[in-house]
Structures are given as C-alpha cells and as structure tokens.
Amino acid sequence: MTIGSRLKQWRASNKMSQEDAALLFGVSYGVYQKYESDRTIPGGDAVKGFIEAGINANWLMTGEGPMLLEDAKQLPPELQAGIDFALSFAGDEEAKRRLQARQEEQSAKSRQIEADLQAIEIEEGLQLPQLTRMNFWSLMAMDQAYTPVIRLAVKELAEFIRQIEAKSAPIPTSPVNYKLLQDLIESLETALDERNLELTPARKAAVIQLMYEYCKLEDDVSAPATVERFLKLVA
Known part of the structure; x- marks a missing residue:
C-alpha cells in the first residue's frame, strides 16, 4: 500500500468525503486528491494536520503500526526525531523544543561516554x-x-x-x-x-x-x- 491508499483507507473508516478530509487538513480539494492518488507527497504542514487529526504518522508513511495515534505505542526515538524535524519546518514550536532537548541529551550522553572511556583507560593505565x-x-x-x-x-x-x-x-x-x-x-x-x-x-x-x-x-x-x-x- 502507498501513502495515498492509506489516506483513502483512513478516510473510508471515518466515512468522510475527499472534500471533508481536505477541509479537516486545511488543504485544497485538488491538493488532497493528489495526496490520495500519490501524485504529491505530503509536506510538513500536511503531516502536522494528519497528526492533529489523530493519524499515526508512522503508519501513514511506512504502513507499520496501528492507523490511529491513540492506539500506537511510543514511537522509536529515531522515528520521533524524523517526525519532529518535519513538524519543526511547519512551525510547530513544541516539535522544535523536543528536537532541542534531544540534541542536548545526545551531547550530554556523548560527553559521558567519553568521560567513562577515559576513566577506563586511566584506571588500567592503557x-x-x-x-x-x-x-x-x-x-x-x-x-x-x-x-x-x-x-x-x-x-x-x-x-x-x-x-x-x-x-x-x-x-x-x-x-x-x-x-x-x-x-x-x-x-x-x-x-x-x-x-x-x-x-x-x-x-x-x-x-x-x-x-x-x-x-x-x-x-x-x-x-x-x-x-x-x-x-x-x-x-
């Protein structure tokens, strides 16, 4: 299945028309039709709209996991980082804060690993x-x-x-x-x-x-x- 076919599946499960879906996601009817026909790949603004509508972005983009966000388990960190990266371009401030926090966490982890490794070398004199x-x-x-x-x-x-x-x-x-x-x-x-x-x-x-x-x-x-x-x- 493609992104377009999964969008169509989600819309059918909610008994919505293409016009209703376009209105919900804040895009034109023509643009939404292109999403479902796989003529256009949804951008950051569209992905943000899908998530706000309760769609599991991991399922929509890859077909993995449940359709609805509320049914999804916590996303793997690397996948969540990718979604936050896309959302940040769409102006999502919360996504930007999560990205910044993740970068700071990775920097702190790198410093700790280096300190641990140096301590092991010093301890063994090697x-x-x-x-x-x-x-x-x-x-x-x-x-x-x-x-x-x-x-x-x-x-x-x-x-x-x-x-x-x-x-x-x-x-x-x-x-x-x-x-x-x-x-x-x-x-x-x-x-x-x-x-x-x-x-x-x-x-x-x-x-x-x-x-x-x-x-x-x-x-x-x-x-x-x-x-x-x-x-x-x-x-």
Whole structure:
C-alpha cells in the first residue's frame, strides 16, 4: 500500500468525503486528491494536520503500526526525531523544543561516554588503539549497558600487555583466526535466535569484534561460552 491508499483507507473508516478530509487538513480539494492518488507527497504542514487529526504518522508513511495515534505505542526515538524535524519546518514550536532537548541529551550522553572511556583507560593505565577505541565508543553509544563488558575487555587487554612487557618481548602480531571468527559468528546467531533477539548489522559487527579480541586473550575459551558470557553481561 502507498501513502495515498492509506489516506483513502483512513478516510473510508471515518466515512468522510475527499472534500471533508481536505477541509479537516486545511488543504485544497485538488491538493488532497493528489495526496490520495500519490501524485504529491505530503509536506510538513500536511503531516502536522494528519497528526492533529489523530493519524499515526508512522503508519501513514511506512504502513507499520496501528492507523490511529491513540492506539500506537511510543514511537522509536529515531522515528520521533524524523517526525519532529518535519513538524519543526511547519512551525510547530513544541516539535522544535523536543528536537532541542534531544540534541542536548545526545551531547550530554556523548560527553559521558567519553568521560567513562577515559576513566577506563586511566584506571588500567592503557591508551587504546584508535580503531579499537572507536569500536568501544560506538558500542557504548548504542547501549551503555556495554560499559561493564568494555571495562572487562580493557582490563584483560592491559593485563596481557603488562605480562608481555614484563618479559621484555614485543607484542606479537598474528594473522586473523578465521575459524575462531566463524565460530563466534555462528554461536552469536544461534544465541540470538534462541533468545528471539535482533541486532543491527553495525552493532553485531562491533560485538563480534569485541568478542574476538577477548578470545585472543583467552586461549582456552570456546566461542559459545564467550557469547553466553557477553550476552549475560549486557542482559
């Protein structure tokens, strides 16, 4: 179904004519006809009118969720941000305030993540490699429940480096262990299926890399055991 067909569905459920719908949304009859025929995509003012009429904008734009706003659960933050962005262009002051508050919240979260990561580095006396640090930062940004996992990984990495330095030996470099990587991926997919959980591709890749780095420090740990340990820490 398209936006136009969903508008038509909403109008039929309310037993309204196109003229009545156009009047309700504050647009001309011709413009509303173009909405229903998918010749014109509704802009910010129109979306604001749909929401004020009680239509769930997520359902209208994507077909997901219930038709009516009152029946919808709380929208995902990224979707609500998109709607607020559109409404702000239409002059909705409340939407502008929500956007500003969200930006301030994200800035505060970023500062806190950076402070937490620096504290972990200082605590272990270790400056992480840039790529590893970026991956850890991304994980903490997605979910700060990963902070204990990262603290553990940094602690064990620091201990490993200290042991190497104590022997006055250079830190060895090793090729990628493709068998271990494959076992971790398969074990993670199995564990997620068993728990009926989903991860975005970016988040899954970051988790796999973190587990891989951990397994390289522990020679006797299995991939399934590592996955179970990590999932328990962030559950």
